[in-house]
Amino acid sequence: MSTAAPSPRALRSDAVAGLSGELRVPGDKSISHRSLMLGALAVGETVVRGLLEGEDVLATAAAMRQLGAEVVREDHAGEAVWRVWGRGIGGLTEPADVLDMGNSGTSARLLMGLLATHPMTSVMTGDASLRRRPMKRVTEPLSRFGAEFWSREGGRLPLAVKGTGEAVPVTYETPVASAQVKSAVLLAGLNAPGETTVIETTATRDHTERMLGHFGASLTVEPHGPTGRRVTLVGQPELRAAPVVVPGDPSSAAFPVVAALITGDSHLILRNVGTNPLRFGLYETLKEMGADIILLNERVEGGEPVADLEIRSTGLTGIDVPADRAASMIDEFPILAVAAACASGTTRMNGLGELRVKESDRLTAMAEGLAACGATVTVEGDDLIVEGTGEPPRGGATIAVNLDHRIAMSFLVLGMVTREPVAVDDASAIDTSFPGFARLMNDLGARIRPLTETAAP
Numbered sequence: 001m002s003t004a005a006p007s008p009r010a011l012r013s014d015a016v017a018g019l020s021g022e023l024r025v026p027g028d029k030s031i032s033h034r035s036l037m038l039g040a041l042a043v044g045e046t047v048v049r050g051l052l053e054g055e056d057v058l059a060t061a062a063a064m065r066q067l068g069a070e071v072v073r074e075d076h077a078g079e080a081v082w083r084v085w086g087r088g089i090g091g092l093t094e095p096a097d098v099l100d101m102g103n104s105g106t107s108a109r110l111l112m113g114l115l116a117t118h119p120m121t122s123v124m125t126g127d128a129s130l131r132r133r134p135m136k137r138v139t140e141p142l143s144r145f146g147a148e149f150w151s152r153e154g155g156r157l158p159l160a161v162k163g164t165g166e167a168v169p170v171t172y173e174t175p176v177a178s179a180q181v182k183s184a185v186l187l188a189g190l191n192a193p194g195e196t197t198v199i200e201t202t203a204t205r206d207h208t209e210r211m212l213g214h215f216g217a218s219l220t221v222e223p224h225g226p227t228g229r230r231v232t233l234v235g236q237p238e239l240r241a242a243p244v245v246v247p248g249d250p251s252s253a254a255f256p257v258v259a260a261l262i263t264g265d266s267h268l269i270l271r272n273v274g275t276n277p278l279r280f281g282l283y284e285t286l287k288e289m290g291a292d293i294i295l296l297n298e299r300v301e302g303g304e305p306v307a308d309l310e311i312r313s314t315g316l317t318g319i320d321v322p323a324d325r326a327a328s329m330i331d332e333f334p335i336l337a338v339a340a341a342c343a344s345g346t347t348r349m350n351g352l353g354e355l356r357v358k359e360s361d362r363l364t365a366m367a368e369g370l371a372a373c374g375a376t377v378t379v380e381g382d383d384l385i386v387e388g389t390g391e392p393p394r395g396g397a398t399i400a401v402n403l404d405h406r407i408a409m410s411f412l413v414l415g416m417v418t419r420e421p422v423a424v425d426d427a428s429a430i431d432t433s434f435p436g437f438a439r440l441m442n443d444l445g446a447r448i449r450p451l452t453e454t455a456a457p
């Protein structure tokens with residue numbers, strides 16, 4: 001491993017015998033964003049408990065304030081409670097300054113939906129990662145409502161949007177499986193008269209639909225083809241403020257779950273994890289690979305299914321992950337690739353084209369990072385193939401994170417089992433979705449520490 005003047009934000013992870021204990025992961029990122037946005041459009045006071053206080057969601061909170069909503073955080077005996085006083089549908093006001101969405105694609109794309117059908121002009125930007133990500137996938141359907149967008153060549157941030165006060169409702173079939181695109185169109189449709197319809201050939205996470213129903217909107221969801229859905233929203237409803245309890249994020253839970261599965265003698269209980277079937281593809285996949293994952297206390301809270309997860313370490317066997325499962329685990333492929341590198345046999349992950357346009361090009365990042373750690377990995381078109389030997393790879397590399405939280409966390413998990421430590425060059429992006437990740441993992445038995453610190457015996 002390189003020892004040349006590492007950044008103070010670089011972390012290393014050393015091998016451990018196992019992880020044990022009980023934990024709660026931070027709130028669901030997708031649900032947190034939506035609770036602030038719908039709270040800002042509802043009439044009355046929306047109280048949100050369990051909100052993810054990661055940088056991405058804080059960017060949404062700041063933007064909703066800039067658009068005229070009142071958003072406050074209170075501390076109730078150590079529990080954070082967020083209150084949002086909404087402006088009513090169509091009631092957002094023109095922001096005086098640029099909306100900076102930081103690293104968050106969800107904030108940027110969903111907010112563009114809201115801005116598209118408010119008669120005002122806004123300018124949006126983001127960090128270097130977000131400024132590289134494609135935005136035409138939302139500006140194209142949002143233009144159909146009557147909004148106008150200006151950006152540089154390629155349709156990336158920064159961009160300006162001139163929303164329309166005379167929106168026409170839209171019927172739109174999404175060309176990519178994307179909950180962000182679906183949600184942007186539905187949110188724009190909130191301030192368009194008549195029915196807005198989104199058709200998706202593969203169903204994606206349905207938190208927007210569930211929460212719209214929870215806030216009193218009238219919408220119907222019907223099957224479309226073998227794996228798709230047709231969602232129709234009646235525009236200009238009166239959204240009523242409603243309490244939101246945010247479950248733990250299954251995408252964040254994935255890191256301690258895989259860490260426990262691959263480290264020797266582990267036993268974890270994760271309390272209160274969201275189990276929405278459209279988010280649960282990783283868990284289905286790990287079970288097919290032989291993982292010991294038990295769902296306890298299955299229940300429904302605030303319109304979302306939730307359970308406690310009990311995990312014991314197990315040997316994993318490689319499988320083929322079908323392309324039509326990708327949408328239900330789109331954020332989990334980096335950590336699945338780590339699990340696959342520690343499994344016996346070949347894991348083939350099919351249909352991962354969308355991974356190239358996430359916070360970084362995750363297909364390349366995982367292929368190159370795992371190879372640098374000694375694993376055998378190939379990319380064939382949009383498929384990632386990892387050859388497991390039944391033993392963890394060697395490790396001993398420093399991985400470039402490129403502002404991608406999930407790449408950072410995935411490689412820190414890998415370091416928990418490799419012979420040589422694994423480091424990441426800049427772990428600060430982890431705060432976008434999982435503040436306190438290293439501390440929480442260390443409390444369970446991991447050894448993650450600044451790369452600048454010398455190794456403990």
Ligand code: S3P
Nearest residue numbers: 030106177178179180181330331
């Ligand atoms: C999200 C949808 C997914 C996911 C992202 C959150 C959401 O993006 O990758 O982390 O909250 O709607 P796409 O819809 O672009 O696949």
